[in-house]
Each structure stands twice: as C-alpha cells, then as structure tokens.
Amino acid sequence: MKKFFFCLFIFSVFSLKAQISQKTDFNFVDASFEEVILQIESKTSFRFYYVDTWLPDKKISGTYSDVEIQEVLQDIFDNTLLNFHVDGDRIILTRNNIIYDELPENFFGKQESEVVDTPEEKTYNPVFYEDVSAEQKPIETITIGRADRSQGKSRLKLSGVVTSAEDGAPIPNLAISVRDREIGTVTDSRGQYSLNLPPGVHIIETRSFGSEDVTKRVVIYNDGQLNLSLREDFEQLGEVLLESNPNKNVSDAVGGSEEINVEEIKNIPLVLGERNILKVSTTLPGISTAGEGAAGFNVRGGRSDQNLILLDNAVIYNPSHFFGIFSALNPFTTGTVDIYKGHIPANYGGRLSSVFDIKTKDANVQEFAGEGSIGPVTGNLTLEVPIVKEKAGFLVGVRSTYSDWILKSLEEESLRDNEASFYDVVAKYNHKIGMDTDVDLMGYFSNDRFNITPDSLYSYSNRLLSMEVGHRFNDSHQGKVILTNSNYNFNIDYAGEFTNDFRSGYGINETEAKVHMRYRLNSKHRFDYGVSAKLYLVEPGEISPQGENSAVQAVEIPREKGVESAVFLGDEFIVNEKLLLSGGLRFSLFTALGEGTERIYQEGAPRQESSVEDVVEYGNNEVIASYGGPELRLAARYLLQEDLSVKASYNSTYQYIHTLSTNTTASPTDTYKLSDGIVKPQQANNYSLGFYKNLFQNTYELSLEGYYKTSNDILDYKVGAQLFLNETIETEILQGEGKSHGVEFLLKKTKGNLNGWVGYSYSRSFVKLAGEFKDEIVNNGEFFPSNFDKPHDFSMVANYKFTRRFSLSANFVYQTGRPITYPVGKYNYNGAEYVMYSDRNEFRIPDYYRLDLSFNIEGNHKIQKLAHSFWNISVYNVLGRNNPYSVFFVTEGGKIKAYKSSIFSIPVPTITYNFKF
C-alpha cells in the first residue's frame, strides 16, 4: 500500500504540467468533501486518488460555471492540508508537506498575540491579516525570546507546565506535538513537558482525553517557557479518542490500570442493544465474570466483593440490571472509567482487588445537547442543559425498559417466562463559582423489578447522592471535599398459595465524607493527602408475614453498624527523567459498633449453635471490635527507552465489608456482613511487575504484566452453609488464605481502520481452608481452585472501518470453564438416593466461548444536520454456543436428576438506533 502511494507521488510530480482542460459547471451546497469529489467524478472524466481519512470535516458551498478543474480544486482545497496534482484524468491528493512558516501570511486567522515568560523583552511581533472566509479557529500567537539569530543554536528548548483551567491540577499524559514536524512529547505526571524546536514559527497542538485541544502559534527565538491552562472538554472526546494519551501505556507510574473509553465502546457488539461499560472491562486481561448472568467481576483472582465500584465517588453496590445482563450505568452520561486492578492509589481503600472509578460527564455549559437511543429493550435519553452560560449546567439521563411484552416476544428461548422492568436516572449539576471553585452534585437512582413466577416479585434499587466541591487555593495547592451516600435495597414480595405470603429483603446504607488535597511542592514532588470517614449501616435480612393468614414467622437479623476511617498520603516523585516513583500510605481503621449481640463460642470447640457459651449485649455505639492497619501502595516506573518501560508495584489492602455468597453469581440474595468480633477483615498483598512498549508511533500498545497476590481471612463457607436470614451467620463462615498469580498480555491497536485489542491471561486463584475442626477443613486443608479460577482467558475486540460510515466489530471470548464441585458417586441414605460430591471445586464446567458481531452505520457527517445518528445491528453469541452456566443435581422421588442451566444458548440479534443533537 505504502509503495503504491509512493509511486503515485513520484509520478504526479513529473506529470504536473501535463494537464488537460475540461471545463464544467459545479454547484455545491453544504457538501462534504466526499460529495464534492463524487460530483466532480460524475461530471468529468477525472478520477480522484486519496486516502479517506485525509478529507477534512468541512462543508463546501459554491457555484462554479465553465471553469477549469484546477480553479475549482484550488478553491476547495484552499485552507486545507491537502495539495492536489492533476495528472491527465487523475487527480492525486497529497497531504501538505510544506511547513506552515513558509505559507502565505494570510493562511491563518489571527486574533491576538501575547508574550509570555520571556527571558528578554520581546522585539518581534509578526503581523497577520484577518481571513474572513476560513473556518479556522483563531490561533493565539506567542513569542518566546527575542529575534536574535546570531545565537546560532539549531535547537531551542521550550518547556512548561500544563494545568487544568478548572482546578489548576497538572494535566499528565497530554500529547503536545508540533504540526507537520516529527516533534512531540507527552506531559509527565506533574504536567511538565519540554520540546526541542528549531528557531522559527511553530504550531503547537495539544491532544488529550478530557481536556480541550489547544493550538498555539509559537515564534521561538530562545529557550523559554510556555505554560498552558486547559479547560476540561468532553465535547471533544469523540474526536480525539484514538490519539488520546498516546504514550500513557508506557509513561504512567501505575501498572495494571485500564481506562475504558466510553465513546469507543459504541462499536462493541451489544446484548439486547445495550452498551455495557462494565462488560467491556471484562474483555481486558485480569478482569472476568463467572459467566453470563453473573453480576460481579473477578479481578486478578479476587472475589467479586473485592471491587470498589464508584460512580462520582459514591459506591454503587449493584452496578447491573437484570442478573447482570445489563449494566446499570448509563453509557451516555458516563464520562470516564478508570480501572485500577494492580496498583491502587492511596486515596482509594476498603476493597482488596480493584477500583472502578466511574465519573459522570459534566453537562455542557455552552449549549443544549442531547443523546438518545432506541433499542429492543430500553430507550435512553440524555439531555444537557446550560443553566448559567459558561458556568453551570445540568445533565439528566433516563433509561428505562418499555414494557415486559417486548422482552417476552423477543427473547423466546430464554426469557419467555420472565417479566422484567428496570430504569435508572442520573442527574448531575455542575457549577463553577469564580475561577477557582467547582461544585458538582450528582444523584442516581436505579430500580429493578422482575417476576419469574406470577406470585413473586423481586425488586432492588440503588440510590446514590454525591457532592464534590473542588477549590484551588493557589497554583500549587488544591483540594476537594466529597460527601456521598449510597443505599442499596433488595426485596422479595411473595403472594402465593397456602398461607405463606411474605416480604423479605435486606439493605445497606453508607455515608462517606472525604477531604482529598493535592499539593505540588516543586517540579519533582506532588502530594496527595486527605482523610475519610465512612458510616455503614447494614440490615442483613428480614422476613415478615404479609396478610392476615400468613403463617410465616417474622424474623429480623439485627442491624450492623460500623465506621471505617482512613488517612492517606501519597507522593509522586520524579526522581529523574527515567524513574518515576509513586508512593502511598493509607492507614485505615474500622470499628464495629453496637447495638448488637455477640455470641461467645466455647474455646476449643467448633463454632456452632450448640457451643455458644455466652451472649454479650452491646449498647448503641458501644465498640464491639476494632481493626486497622497501614496499607502500603508503592509503584515505580523506569523508562528503559522512550517507548519502553518497566513498572513494578506493591500494594497492601484491607477490606471490612463482605458479601455473603456461596454463588459464583452475584445473586440478589447475597447479603452483606461487616467485620465484627468474629469475622475478621480480609487483607491482601499484591505484587506486580510489567513491561510496556509502544510501537509504530504509538499505533500499537503492548503490555505484559505479571502479578502475585496473597490474601488472608478471605471468606468462604462450610459445606451446606445457609447465608440468608441466618442469625448465627458466623457459624457458617470460614476464613482462609488466598493465593493467586497470573500473567497478562495485552496488545492494543489504537489507530487506523482496524483497531481493537487482543488480551490473554494465564492466571490461577486458590483458596486454603484449614481450620481447627473437621467442618472447617476443606479439601484436607490444602490449596484448591477458587470458584472463579479460570486459567486461560482470551478475548479479542476488533473494529474495522470500511468507510467513515460503515464499520464492523467483533468480540470473541474464550475462557476455561469455571471450577465446580461435581458428583463422584451416589449413595442411599434414609431411604432415598443422594449424591456424593467431589472435593470442593475439583472439576470444571466445559470451556466458555462466544463470538459477537455488530455492524454500525453512522448517519452522514453533515455538521449542520439536526441530529447525528447511527444504527447498530448486533448479534450476540453468533455461534449459538450453549455455554453451560451451572450444572446441578436434585433428588426427585428418591432418584437423582441432573440439570444444566444456561443463559443465552442461541444467537441473539438486536438493532438499536442512536441519535445525538
């Protein structure tokens, strides 16, 4: 391909003069370049040769009658980066390789110029003419140094700090490039950059994720400084994503972190037409789910309750709808998703394995905007309303199922008998007070209701409230105060036959206050510090009779209360150009508070109902137990080459809240338990080492990471454990050692018509339960595979762009089947047949694989169009693989029967219409 273009180019140079006159009439009204080219091709014998992506997103209007083609082209390609060469019937477009300082002076629009931070007084001020016709944004001109060419230096150093205009925070990983020169760099974690430029005029451009793109004309005569202050800008997200943070993979200090680009995932195949942010994360190595319908994630061999999932700083306890098939996060309102699966910065805590930090995007403060989609199951509408121009905006996103019948009629095979409805609402208000203060308020509510049998109604809801006030005290000191409240409730209403009507459920509520400060000491040290306190209120479960005739006895497991507080301090230390250290210390403290009762079990006897010796009552707010300890968060990066780095980290973490679940599924009945006098906090140590390499100008990102993790006091259960509505839950809980390790490989292609990633991980995860007594020993007290030990995990996400409008995506997943406890024989007891089970998790269900395909059709790219739209047609599980979810055995009429359950055993096609205005 390259060769072909090269030849064309050479040819065109030599044949430049051999032009043939063809005079024709043209009329363009708001036409795109493609349309212009098509028109010319249809009316003349000229054929164009070019690369699609070169064509600018610009509209052309004009009427030409009886003109030479050269004249038309001259006009059209004026003010673009394209040159044309007419060669007989061929028109060859090339990208302009003439540098800008040699272009005519009136090429750019010119508005203003200023001089910054010069070592000497400015003496040169270039003059530019206004250019009214061009659509170019005005470019500010900055002069660095004095026009003193006698210095004779061929390279001059331009350096500076890039900060956020909102809070003054340095912007790391910002790409700074010089237009049409092979010069570029990336800001470091302190926002600092430095460029070596030849003297003269340069167009400096920035590209980053989440910040506006800035173009400055720099006239440089001497070494000098240029500090930039960038506004946050999510509007630009879609345009820059593939080039965002081109070098982040290599230069970041944090190993094992992932960023999901919300815009990017619109091409990934969908289930039932829903974009699912969290599902995408599972295609990255190290993050997996137990299977379809499993709501939780297992990150690097950790239990699914070991992930801290934050939506605007508030914990979201159940981030999924309908058994985890849909994500509870609205893709249209979500700005960024940062996943920390290896090194967890010190300002996060309370979970062992990972942090999913999800931020709602800021509302547009410029103009009214909206986005929506219509799929087979849900409709989604997001609106952004500026309240105070440039200062305040309101964003609201609503997503809801239409009605149950759609689910029924569409999902004949697997969901036919189900009724399900859900909705979620997210609202955010962002207000900028003065130059230095930002206030963000966010509210979120989600609700799920589903009937599986006519007599039962399941429902659950998340409610989050979050407030964040950020203030910049001065250039180097800034901070934010965060207040959040999260509430999660699960209920079952049962109204059936006989006299067993009941209502049952559980809930958890937590409130957190956090102060997070950032202080830039100098160009080498940046500190993060703060305190946080969190109050947990857990209602572990209750059941109450409904109706007069109900024979159900009311049971209420007493409420649990606890306070988790922490102080943290972190420092990002740039030792030298190559070595970056990120050190953090967090000290967390947990106190279980009354009212409560604690059963004291006989020393030297197994913990069971019959060995209760004493029951201690605690009054309100009396301390039942407290735990705490230091948590170290260390990470280092060393640049071996400019595009090759090695990163290492050590992390220790504590977790004081536990999900009680014998399932691999995050089942709705999985209730919560706080650490108390008997149930100790879970603790983990995580070591990781990785190599990161970017290839071909950051087109490819390659990473290879290994980790080793040990954990203590992780929760598991006795054989036959009953967890829900169990007043003596501590008799069912076992705490043991965990051990996991793995190697993760990820290859990402970030640019070009074909992009996507391939991930593979080999990982193991083991548990050891070796208690003192017989029923506290599992598998002879040796390490055994955990419920989610899936050694091989391969996933591939690929997008191919045929043209600007049509693209095809594929998603393929292969995983080793998860371990199960399988029957190894039968026996007769008490007159009936029973199954004898193997050692825990001795066998595996068959391997899991699945291929999804989707086809995207974008609406045309007319900028003036009322709404931008795209269609998505996808097929989930194209191969129709009947992936078993679980295999289980029941005794029916004294005989054993085996059953297999699966969620989507057939291909599921969907079509979705999305629009944006």
Next chain:
Amino acid sequence: MSSRNLIKLFFGIVLVSGFHGCVEPIEIESQTFEDALVIEGIITNELQRQEILLSRTFRLEERGPAKESNAQVWVLSEGQSFSFSEAEPGRYVSDNAFRAVPGRSYTLEVNTSNGRKYSSEPEQLTEAPGISNVYAKKTSFRNEEGIAILLDVKGAEGNYGFYLYDFSETYKIVSPLTTTRDLIYMDGEFIEVPKTKEESVCYVTEPSQEVLLANTYEQSGSDLNRFLVRFIENKDYKTAYRYSILVKQYSISADAFSFYETLRDFSDSESLFSQNQLGLINGNLFSESDPNEKVIGFFSIADVSSQRIFFDFEDFYERSEVRPASHVTGCEISVPDLSTTGNKEALAQQLNVGNVKYFAYEFGVGYKFVKAGCIDCTVFGTNVVPDFWEK
C-alpha cells in the same frame, strides 16, 4: 416450617417453574468415581434390636446401592459393648435388644472386610418431648385440594428441639375388577378353578423418601405447631378407602440435625439465586486407618416417639363429589387367539409369571384376560391385614 426453610422452598419453586427455558435435564455421567463407606444408624431409647446399615457409594449411572457385607460392628458405651451381626446384606442388627440411656455416651465402631477401621465420635441421648398429636386436616396446598397430615409437639420450656421425622403410610386398595375364579393350564387345556387367595382387598405400606426436619431453634416458642408431615391430594388413590400413617419422631442432636438438613438442602432444587455450598457433608464418622478417607453418614442417638392415625375417605369427602383415581391403570380386556398350542403355551407362561390374570369367559368370544394388577392387588401390597390395622 421455619422461615429459612420456607425461603428455600420458595426459591425451589422459582427455579422449577420459571427457568425451564434455560434449565434442561442432562444425562448424568460420572467423571470419576470415588468409593466411600456409607454408615446409617440411629440408636433409639426403645428397647429393641437396634440396626446399623452399611453400604458403599456407587457410580452415578448405576442403580445401587452396593451393600457392605462381612463387616464387624459394635456400639460401645462406657465399658459396655453391644455387638451386631449381619441379618441381611448390609443390614446389621444387634445381637441383643438394648436401648440408649440418658447420660451415657455411645460410640460406633466398624471393621470392614478390607481391614479398615472406622469409628464415630461419642454421642449422647438428648431427652425430648414426644409427639403430642398427629392429625389429618382437609385443606389446600399449592392450589391443590387435599388432606394434610399435621403434627404438634409440646416442647419443654427453654429447651431447643431438633427433630427428624420419618413416616410409614399404609393404605387400603381395592382391585377395580374382581373374579371368583382363576384359570390354570393343564394338559393342553385351560381349566377354571376357584380362587384360593384374597386378591381384591390389599394393604400397601410405603416408607417416606424425604428428609423431614423441624426445630424450635429458629422460632420463638419451644412448641411445634401444625408441622406439615405429608400432603395427599384428594385425587390420590392412597386415601381412596382407608389410610393410616405412622409418624416417627427422632429427637437428635443439633449436629445430627445439621447433617440431615444439609443432606436435604443438597437434594432440593437449586436455582440461580440459591446455590448451596456443595461438598462432602461432614458427619461424626471417620476412618481410623486414613484420616483423609471420606466416610459418609451420621451415627445418632435419638429419643424416639411415634403416633399412628387412621382415617377413611368418607371422613373428609363425599364420594359423589371427589373421585379418586384407581391405583392401577390400563385395565383393558383382551381376548387372545388360542387356536394354536404355541399361543396357548405362551399365554400359560404369562399366567404363571403373573403378568396377566383371567377375567371371564364369554360364549362366542373366548377367554378374557387383563393385566394382573387389575384383579390381583397383591401385585402392589399384601392381602394380610396388618397387625396394627384398626377397622
């Protein structure tokens, strides 16, 4: 029913009725087979020859059970030893009658023929209140009309009760067709002879097949009220004439209770919502030869109490309103071709084996036969009135 059990039951219903779309039955295949000894034994406080059952696990696709024969079995109690002998394969009966006494501990010891030694942890008798009342009540359950067998226990104040129940139901059946004569084949000819045994009225006794458990630990009082032992639909043939049920209560230890509870939970339906932590159910038995060897079962000492009740169909229903089904179906009459000796001999064979029964002779048609069970109720039960049967 305790609330916890109720939840479980409820989830079971959810699974079976709701998820059949994606839950399908599959063939059981064993990946590997683990051989283990299964020990079943409840020593009661009734003076009787006590019983211990020994068997082994068998492969998933096989029909079992494999009996463990030629083992030596003892129950030891503070110096005393009660030896057991094998009465039939796998069933070991104490040589002398004895009963468990409160305050003493009992240990089971088993030496199997392969030279391995097994024993139990010491167990004690927990004295408990007996069943105070077993009664039948007409009611509806899961949208079906029928009769519920319920039970009450008046517990001792302040004591928890852990109860295991089993029952044995005996019911009268009446053959839908009756004759007074049998047909025998003699010297190439069929001859009618008068019947010599009762074939019209029989009694069927069946043991319970499920684990029935109740406790007062998870409730406020120490009494057990209206515990559902059994529910019989009104169409069921078991209550078509006269029905009797013997409910036996074993008051067991909390540990034994939890063993049976797990056993029951494992055999219940599972669902997406309630998976149990599967594994080997820990009993109180272990191998002395190899501490890691798996032994299945629980050796219990139980305070036993039982009660039997009787009722007639007419006690609850009007026969004009409710028509119970027959205990036998497919009673079509057939008239075989007996023109050849071969056919005759084939029929004679069927008569001898007891597959078919002679019904009547009709001129111009021939000998009429039906499926044996339609006439002979001894196919299903015994024609001897049980000792306990009350008219």
